[in-house]
Structures are given as structure tokens and as C-alpha cells.
Amino acid sequence: MTMNVQWERASNLVMRLPPVGPRPVAEFDEVVALLAEPTALFGPTSDMCDGTCAGRSASRNWSRIAEDLRVLLNRYHLRHSHAIQMLQVAAQVLAEHSLKLCNCPPRVTMSPLGLAAPSMRYELQIDAPEPVARDVTEAYLARLTAMDLQIEGVRISFNGNGEGGQRDMAVLERANRVVASLPPLAPRPQVNCADLAAVLLEPRSLFGEPNASKRIATDEGALLDAETLAEVLNQITCAHNLACSTIMEVLQMAAALAQERSMRICDGQSFKIQISDVEDEELRLRYILRLDATSDVAYELDDELLWQLCELDTSHSGFDFSFSGEWTRKDRQCSRDVPDHQEPIEEGARDASVLP
Known part of the structure; x- marks a missing residue:
């Protein structure tokens, strides 16, 4: 990835983000x-x-x-x-x-x-x-x-x-x-949809430098530009009553988990963005980030992230984050059992496709 406007914006944003604070727990x-x-x-x-x-x-x-x-x-x-x-x-x-x-x-x-x-x-x-x-x-x-x-x-x-x-x-x-039993109020990220778009398109600003030896081939499909992504995020936050700061906190927690495990993202187009626009359903976005790790490790990180989000009582309806890893022989064997109308997720691409 070369230095660009989105990278600079994302980097400056990440430098001023407060840590994710505790949430009140109550029935x-x-x-x-x-x-x-x-x-x-x-x-x-x-x-x-x-x-x-x-x-x-x-x-x-x-x-x-x-x-x-x-x-x-x-x-x-x-x-x-x-x-x-x-x-x-x-x-x-x-x-x-x-x-x-x-x-x-x-x-x-x-x-x-x-x-x-x-x-x-x-x-x-x-x-x-x-x-x-x-x-x-x-x-x-x-x-x-x-x-x-x-x-x-x-x-x-x-x-x-x-x-x-x-x-x-x-x-x-x-x-x-x-x-x-209430914890004190914690500071929250001061971000907008354009800030989120910059970080999503330049994940290294938050997740650290990628592993240059593990490069994902450039996808030739439709690319999602920052302005379009920001508009989609605006629609999602409005439709789901979702704060931009909440999405940023989800990303921060995901980055902290990866860093704790010494996991690095892959170089190149290491992420995939999927946007649902199915009729009669609310708009939602899925962000898949490819790690230099096996799929089993990626699944473990996903489970840990979901657990932490539940612990913090953080609702993020409309925005789904997940890690992906390199498929093993076992993964490919399992994919053969997937019905024809449910294709397995393609790794390492970036597009604006519809969620299955």
C-alpha cells in the first residue's frame, strides 16, 4: 500500500483515539x-x-x-x-x-x-x-x-x-x-463516517504494519472508494441507531486482540467489504480482515472478540467484523459440503458485494 490521503487521515485518527473503557453492567x-x-x-x-x-x-x-x-x-x-x-x-x-x-x-x-x-x-x-x-x-x-x-x-x-x-x-x-457498582464514564472516540472509512480502507493504521512476505493479490473487481463507503456507513448508523464511536471501538478491540497474539495482517488488499442491500432488510456491512495465520486462529480471535463485546455490552447491529486466515486442507474439505447456493467466503478480496 502506498502513502495516500486515507492513510494519513486514518493514522492521525488512531493516534488520538482513547482506549476502550468499561461499560456499566446492569439488569x-x-x-x-x-x-x-x-x-x-x-x-x-x-x-x-x-x-x-x-x-x-x-x-x-x-x-x-x-x-x-x-x-x-x-x-x-x-x-x-x-x-x-x-x-x-x-x-x-x-x-x-x-x-x-x-x-x-x-x-x-x-x-x-x-x-x-x-x-x-x-x-x-x-x-x-x-x-x-x-x-x-x-x-x-x-x-x-x-x-x-x-x-x-x-x-x-x-x-x-x-x-x-x-x-x-x-x-x-x-x-x-x-x-x-458503576464504573466512571470513559472517554469515547470522536469520529465520523469519513474517519471510519479511512481506517477501514487503511487497516494498517490501527492493526500495524502488515507482513510483507504474506501478500494478498490485488482484486480486479469493483473497488469501494472512501466517499462511497462513508455514505454507506452513514446510512447504516442511521438505520441501526448505531454510533460511529461504537464501530471504532469494535475495531480498536479487534486490533488489541490481534496485537496481544502477535498477529499481523497480510500485505496488499487484506480486507473484504460486503454490503447487504437485500429487499425488505436493513442495510448492513460486513468487514473481513485477513491475518497471517491459519483459519483456526482467526476463528479463535473472532470468538474472543464476540465475548469481549458481550462483556462490554457493546451493541453493533448493522456492522459485522471478522478475521479470516489461510485455509487449510481441512477447510477446503469442509467447503465441499457447503450447498451450491452458499459459496464459501473468498479470501483476500475487496468489493461491495451482497451478503449471502
């Missing part, structure tokens, strides 16, 4: 407990609020809210860890403004789930005038966007002094236990 009912009792995360309420400010506007039917929330999370492919991180950012911003919550329950407004784009609005009362609450909400949304944690379907906001209500101490106790 669904623990997420609901934290939403119902936010003081476990936001800290003690204001001494100036006597708990008489939320009245009928506060949400109390948390069993019904939980049912709707579960449907909403599944609809938008949202992980429990993502919901908790959004609350962590909100608590962080509120503390930076030296403000506290009022002593009253939050308010949850859920749009009809039958809509094309249903959503949930989660409102927290703070001990401050309404204009200040709006400023804090804007600061929170800006922080959420900067951390690439803003997602469709869920909105958290702050309201000025309102009214109050009763607390469920059992729920509060559980919420406190959840917060006690």
Missing part, C-alpha cells in the same frame, strides 16, 4: 430502579425543596413504564449500559452547575408505541428557575453529543421548580446498589 429491572430513583446517582436532593412540588405530574406507575421501556429499547437496539451512561452524563452536568434535584419523582412521558418513531421523555425537576433548567438541558445535550451518546428514542431533560411526591424506599435502596 433491565435495575435500570428501571435507577430511573425511578435518580437520587441514587444524582446525590441528595436540595434542602430548599420539601417534596411538595411534583403532584400529579410525577410518574408512579413504573410497572407500566417498564413494559413500554423494554419495547422501546428493543425497537432502537439500545443497551442497558447506554441508558445508564446517559444518566451518568446528566448527573455529571448537573453537578458541574452546582445544582441539585428537587425532592420529587421524575416524570416520564411515553409516545404511543405504534408510531413509526416512538419515544420516551424523562424529565427531572431541579431546584432552579426554568430558564436555568433549560440552560442545563442544553449543556447536557451538547455533552451527550460530544461523547457520541445521543440516541434516537430517549430524551432526558431538566425542569425548573415544580411539585413533589412519595418515594419507594425499596426501589431507592436497589438504585443505590446499582450506582455503587
Whole structure:
């Protein structure tokens, strides 16, 4: 591979990437407990609020809210860890403004789930005038966007002094236990679709220099340019509610695994990009990276990567990453058993083909 614009862009990006941080681990009912009792995360309420400010506007039917929330999370492919991180950012911003919550329950407004784009609005009362609450909400949304944690379907906001209500101490106790086990918020990669395209087209920027003695022949098929790939990635992230930073973290974790095993990529066109555009199915992309290793080693790395992604509660629907290795005699023997309509993956090529 020769030095080019994509290589320079990818290299500069990789140099400033933060390490992949830990994710909160919580069950669904623990997420609901934290939403119902936010003081476990936001800290003690204001001494100036006597708990008489939320009245009928506060949400109390948390069993019904939980049912709707579960449907909403599944609809938008949202992980429990993502919901908790959004609350962590909100608590962080509120503390930076030296403000506290009022002593009253939050308010949850859920749009009809039958809509094309249903959503949930989660409102927290703070001990401050309404204009200040709006400023804090804007600061929170800006922080959420900067951390690439803003997602469709869920909105958290702050309201000025309102009214109050009763607390469920059992729920509060559980919420406190959840917060006690939360890891601190980790920095996330600041990347866009063009950045991702550069790294995918120049994998050596992240995975290290290839093994020059193991070169993959140049494929003469259709090549995917950076601009087209960036547009495809944009469509995928929108269709699957997938953050660019999440895709980058998947690549970072894959690179770390390969480096831990002292595995190097092959030289030449060491990757293959497959894009699905099957009718009635959501667009998705598969990225296959060829290692200077046997297929068995590549399969082991794939399994380890999937395990780590599950451990970090990292959802990457719409983007599939896998390693490939050199086929052995056993692999070729097994490929003969594949039905005619399911051809084995061709190694070491790059194109924009349709997934089988």
C-alpha cells in the first residue's frame, strides 16, 4: 500500500483515539430502579425543596413504564449500559452547575408505541428557575453529543421548580446498589463516517504494519472508494441507531486482540467489504480482515472478540467484523459440503458485494 490521503487521515485518527473503557453492567429491572430513583446517582436532593412540588405530574406507575421501556429499547437496539451512561452524563452536568434535584419523582412521558418513531421523555425537576433548567438541558445535550451518546428514542431533560411526591424506599435502596457498582464514564472516540472509512480502507493504521512476505493479490473487481463507503456507513448508523464511536471501538478491540497474539495482517488488499442491500432488510456491512495465520486462529480471535463485546455490552447491529486466515486442507474439505447456493467466503478480496 502506498502513502495516500486515507492513510494519513486514518493514522492521525488512531493516534488520538482513547482506549476502550468499561461499560456499566446492569439488569433491565435495575435500570428501571435507577430511573425511578435518580437520587441514587444524582446525590441528595436540595434542602430548599420539601417534596411538595411534583403532584400529579410525577410518574408512579413504573410497572407500566417498564413494559413500554423494554419495547422501546428493543425497537432502537439500545443497551442497558447506554441508558445508564446517559444518566451518568446528566448527573455529571448537573453537578458541574452546582445544582441539585428537587425532592420529587421524575416524570416520564411515553409516545404511543405504534408510531413509526416512538419515544420516551424523562424529565427531572431541579431546584432552579426554568430558564436555568433549560440552560442545563442544553449543556447536557451538547455533552451527550460530544461523547457520541445521543440516541434516537430517549430524551432526558431538566425542569425548573415544580411539585413533589412519595418515594419507594425499596426501589431507592436497589438504585443505590446499582450506582455503587458503576464504573466512571470513559472517554469515547470522536469520529465520523469519513474517519471510519479511512481506517477501514487503511487497516494498517490501527492493526500495524502488515507482513510483507504474506501478500494478498490485488482484486480486479469493483473497488469501494472512501466517499462511497462513508455514505454507506452513514446510512447504516442511521438505520441501526448505531454510533460511529461504537464501530471504532469494535475495531480498536479487534486490533488489541490481534496485537496481544502477535498477529499481523497480510500485505496488499487484506480486507473484504460486503454490503447487504437485500429487499425488505436493513442495510448492513460486513468487514473481513485477513491475518497471517491459519483459519483456526482467526476463528479463535473472532470468538474472543464476540465475548469481549458481550462483556462490554457493546451493541453493533448493522456492522459485522471478522478475521479470516489461510485455509487449510481441512477447510477446503469442509467447503465441499457447503450447498451450491452458499459459496464459501473468498479470501483476500475487496468489493461491495451482497451478503449471502
